[in-house]
Amino acid sequence: MAKAGRALDAFDLAILRIVQQDNKRPQREIAQAVNLSAAANVALVAPDALALPITAIVQVHLRDERAATVDAAKALFCAAPEVQQCYYVTGGMSFVLVIISPDMRAYDALTRRLFSESDLVERFHTLVALDRVKTGMSLPI
Template sequence: MASLRNIPPRALDAFDLAILRIVQKDNKTPQRVIAEAVNLSPAAVQRRITALERSGVIARNVAVVEPEALSLAITALVEVSLRDERAATVDAAKALFRATPEVQQCYYVTGGISFVMVIICRDMRSYEALTRRLFAENDLVAYYRTNVALDRVKADTALVVD
């Protein structure tokens, strides 16, 4: 995923914002439909979408897959505290968490813990094996705490576009 920290600012106008509202909900919306909705030509919509992609405003185009369809039954919300907050320790932890496919989201945070993450696994046995490798047997980690989700009430990818 592109990080906006490395992307020069691009001014977004009302047309760009209107296009973003539509493609966040369904990026397969035909450009002629988007064009009608935002009062632009399909060619202008195409140019704007391309510019939004190139500038990193649109970071990726992906399919959102239901975990249950792949028999992924466990969603865990995990708080991790590192042994120390030295740059090398934090960077090593970030690299490990980025490289772990079961880690769906990971945030480096303030306030007594180091990371908050969302992990999705097939079952408790696979979650236990993952936690041993990532946390329990990892010298970088001081402790971790897991909350297992009982129900996914909302999981959205769309941002509020004003």
């Protein structure tokens, strides 16, 4: 795992490429593929280490809630690697997305592609995170 302020090395990047292609691949196979010994730990990568410092939480309202529209939106959002999390929600919005981006210019281009130019989306609202106070997927057990 790259610590804040430390760049990812060639091993880190090789492991990330493998895990992003197949996150169920056994650790020992990943270790063999990158010529490292297998370790029993978890890798969480800070977006800053990959030069993706912008985190946006986006509320998306679809033009309608028909199954075909919702399914098409799910497919669109899932296909975008910048969309790190996608939730189909109730309460006045259709989706809440967590998006990472290298800068606001790239974020603007992404919003045009996913929202402004899409016939699926009626409107969207962006909240830009000022600080990542808590992230992760540890379960409270």
